Amino acid sequence: MAWQYSEKTKQLFMDAVHGKPGTHLGEIENPDGFGEHGSIACGDAMRFTFRVKRHPTDPTKDVITEARYLTFGCTSAIASSEGLCTLIERGRYTPIEALKITNKDIIEFLGGLPEQKIHCSVMGAEALEAAVFNWAQRRGVDLKALGIDIHAHEQEEGRIVCKCFSLTEPYLRRKIRELNLRTIPEITNAVKAGGACMSCHHAPGGLQDLLDEIWGKQPSQLPVLPAAPPRPLEPSVEARKSDGRTALSPYQFAKRVEKVMDEYVRPMLRRDGGDVEIVDIKDHIVYCQLGGRCQGCAGASQTLKMMIERTLKDMVDERIRVVEV
Numbered sequence: 001m002a003w004q005y006s007e008k009t010k011q012l013f014m015d016a017v018h019g020k021p022g023t024h025l026g027e028i029e030n031p032d033g034f035g036e037h038g039s040i041a042c043g044d045a046m047r048f049t050f051r052v053k054r055h056p057t058d059p060t061k062d063v064i065t066e067a068r069y070l071t072f073g074c075t076s077a078i079a080s081s082e083g084l085c086t087l088i089e090r091g092r093y094t095p096i097e098a099l100k101i102t103n104k105d106i107i108e109f110l111g112g113l114p115e116q117k118i119h120c121s122v123m124g125a126e127a128l129e130a131a132v133f134n135w136a137q138r139r140g141v142d143l144k145a146l147g148i149d150i151h152a153h154e155q156e157e158g159r160i161v162c163k164c165f166s167l168t169e170p171y172l173r174r175k176i177r178e179l180n181l182r183t184i185p186e187i188t189n190a191v192k193a194g195g196a197c198m199s200c201h202h203a204p205g206g207l208q209d210l211l212d213e214i215w216g217k218q219p220s221q222l223p224v225l226p227a228a229p230p231r232p233l234e235p236s237v238e239a240r241k242s243d244g245r246t247a248l249s250p251y252q253f254a255k256r257v258e259k260v261m262d263e264y265v266r267p268m269l270r271r272d273g274g275d276v277e278i279v280d281i282k283d284h285i286v287y288c289q290l291g292g293r294c295q296g297c298a299g300a301s302q303t304l305k306m307m308i309e310r311t312l313k314d315m316v317d318e319r320i321r322v323v324e325v
Helices: 007-017 075-091 103-110 115-139 169-178 184-191 207-215 250-270 300-315
Strands: 033-039 044-053 063-072 160-162 274-282 285-292 321-324
Touching: 007 075, 007 103, 007 250, 033 115, 044 075, 044 115, 063 075, 063 115, 075 103, 075 115, 075 300, 103 115, 115 184, 160 169, 160 207, 169 184, 169 207, 184 207, 250 274, 250 285, 250 300, 285 300, 300 321
Parallel strands: 285 321
Antiparallel strands: 033 044, 044 063, 274 285
């Protein structure tokens, strides 16, 4: 299934991966603020840096003049990061004022995001908080004295609820309240908790217990399922698609993969002197050979999984696997 993005989201992504002037993909050397959020191991990670114009006497009046990001992520992760940087630079915000930007502001800037991709906008807001905390330490700003709680140690302290993504109970409780998350699917869409092995859904002290404690236990109701239609002996091509749309033929699938590789993946790799070629496509397995600086690189496996495979999953079919040959 390919996600349905707004035209603005797709354009921001394309501009970023092609390095169009005015975009923000990259990293600031010797930044005034540095923050990270997420985990490379789980596939979603973001590094956020910014530079300020320093006020001569009052550091709380420093103004962010430049913002950059690096991210392992899909179309929505890159577009959300672009949106965050744009909002900050246009607003001429101080670091403290930038904290007022929420994931909802980012989503509105993009013209909407699929529910399953909301966590990408949350990731940007969290990385910004970490960068502001870093700036405050460098500039000697006492955030607590200003009534600002950035939850700097939230991910390090507290019981781990979601082991797959190392998300703690204090963090999840805060996000459930901040984002008004009422169901497990809403939690997963917003912060990814419970999106892998799902063992934390109904375990003691798990996601459902947190929801019940915060919002009150809701009476359980069994869903009323519609009568199943008669199952044909030989399902049609259309019936094999989980989202109800016509399935791509092998030829159409291959052409779609080639188009995404040409327009999205290769430009991003070539920015750093790398390249990739498609060797073969069988079912949903895409066999690739890395070239240029990517060939033999220690991070080649991460490039395949975190960038190439995720982009193809996002823009062609979530069942795709990329294998290096």
